[in-house]
Amino acid sequence: MSNGKQAVPPSPATPEAESPVDPLAPDRVDALTYRLVAMGFILLTLVIITGAAWAQYTWHKWWSWDPKETSALVAWLVYLVYLHGRLLGWSKRLLAWIAVLGALAVIFCYAGVNFLGGLHAYGAPTQSIAEGARNAFQGMRTLEATLAKSFLVFYLVAFVLYLGAAVFAAGEVDPEAGRSHKARLAWVGAIPTLIGFILHTIALVNRSVEAGHLPFSSGYEYAASFAWAIVLVFLILQFRVRTPVIGAASLPFILLILAYGFLWFGDKGVSPLPVALQNKFWLHLHVAIAIISYAALILATATSAIYLVKSRGTPETAES
């Protein structure tokens, strides 16, 4: 073929590192991270903007330096450093570390703030972990509990399969064989993930119908929705990048967030909305954008981690 080079838009790829078959060549992973960060960053900006609009509407002040607002701003600033650093041609390993730092900021914004109080106190944990472990599924109806247990099991199975496949595929030497092998191995984990995702979707739809609004109001609902968004973005990614490695790196985040939701909050069933959350327009818009944004940024961390592993020991390419 005369033009073997793929026009992957934002990647200033170097020819040496570009193997046309390895979906996990460092430069490709880096380009993938960039795309996820770009998408997550734009959405994060919209999260802050819709948050400000909602705050103006309900708290009558668009910015009050509330810990949630502030920590979203911190995450935004970290990704701003990432994007400008990229513009300045910083080393890709450094950028990958910044993306990891960004995800820490996102996680802090999502969960850490719950322990600090402030205006977003609806998210504050409602039980101890031990309590949570004892009665994780007790607040649920039978159908909900069955669905929740099932998708958890499917995700867990998917993770084990992805991990196994990734370790197995890591030994591949021949890039041509490696591609086909890895591509096929990706489906090993993708199928249980997809089944889990469908069950997860049913569970969330069921809850939405019951509550009359999207499941964004309690700590448990928010965690379940957030994890769902990560699975969604991950599955889209999986269809484009067929390797089990991304699954092995992403599933832990999904499982951890679900565990956080179950153990710290537990499902208390449908609870009435606090007055500040009664405006469903802003609730839906703000939180829906937030979970997709966070999902993209969390997955950017997974790809950054892969980049950091894959590029270990190799000399820095072009940029620095």
Place this chain on the structure above:
Amino acid sequence: MTNEAQDEGSLTGGLWGLLQSVRTTIYVLPVLAIATTIGAVIPQKRPPEYYDMAYGRMWGGALTAVGFDNIYNSTWFIILVGVLLLNLAACVARSFRRAARQYRGPAPETLARKLEGGRGCWQANSTDPDAKGRLLGMLHRARFAVTESTGPKGQSWLLVRRWPLAHYAGIVTHLAIFLVAVGAVLGRLPWTSLDQRITFAEGETFPDTDKKLGFAVRLDHFRMDFYEGTDQPSLYESDVVLLDGDRELSKGMATVNRQVVYRGVALGQASWGLAGVRLTVTGPDGKTEPANLPLTEMAGPHGDTTWGFEDQSRIAMLGDQKSALVGMEFVPDTQAGSTYPKHPAVAVQVVTGLAAKDHQVHDVGTVGLGEERSAGGYRVRFDDLVYVSTLSVRKDPGLPLVWLGFILVSLGMALMFYVRPRAFLVEVGETDQSPEGVVRVAPMGREFAEGDRRIIETVCGTRLTPMSAGGGRRSGRRVRS
């Protein structure tokens, strides 16, 4: 872009260069991020005793000494933000000329010169004798703007462009952030803005003695409702009347999700509270009189808000001035799991014989809302709770700028990341080797988008190939600061 005009050696030139540099941005941003994190982790604007209690005397003192208790209003934080904004403005100014040039687009001759070098350019031999005509048709259909001209050797030049406005995306985005910042400052300046709270009970008037609001506010009604069986409010709203002396200026209902706005001052429902309990005492003589006991807001056992009696104000003298009603305890009943506010309770005592030395205490016990209990010949009835409404009063002249900035920043970012302005020159000419015509393409910038390449390949019927060894390769850095 370098600043030819500036003398790099001079101090002002150096400072200007520093201000225009993206490197400045990138050093200020992490510092700002760290400062903001500190502010998110350490509760802000609490009284100094709070820090002593929460972090110990030494650390609490240190925190307040360096201003970590009020970071976002500290001078150094404001200076930091100021530097960032100056940097932002300087960067916008610097890149404006470049964006304008890119928006105007290249002259065909400029791109034709690139064809001579061949680097980054593509070519194909067309099998279609009317390559130019078909190209024009397809490019138009693909919504490209095409300018035709003729080169010195009679070749046809098509200057193809799309989304040239997107060259301004970066400038719009950065300018929008600047707008938000200016709006934020306008919304905080003491002489342009207003940010306070007023708390009052039904029937009370906030007098606006310092003339900041420009009107007095009377609370006609305050309604509260709770979700059935919980202490979680489902609604609280205030009917307010804005007054100038006795003249009614405006009236409306302020709720959490709806503000009453008068001349730029917005009144919103911010919070609610309890001001007191209303009781009726019937004495042994059968005389009935009201006795109100004020409640004070207190910190609850779980860091929540609760209400109780304070020592100085727990006594309500009764009409004979010899006896009094004493509030012992107020039970909001939030923990008991019973319905609130239908069953809050007060524990009261009636003290008689105050004038004489031997006063007597009659313990009435706990009286639920709507209940009546008696002791020592006195009957005490718990009639009602007195709610207070807290309204936020805000004037923020910066809001329009903030919203405009938010809209522009969203548009600008979407353009920046997802719309790539494109410009390329297609030269259709004949050579001796290929009488049907050879098509050569010189893209502006380093890349030639795959989609655009396909259009030309469809017309030519063959693939485009890079013109030189370096053709098509993307190399080098994108931006110099």
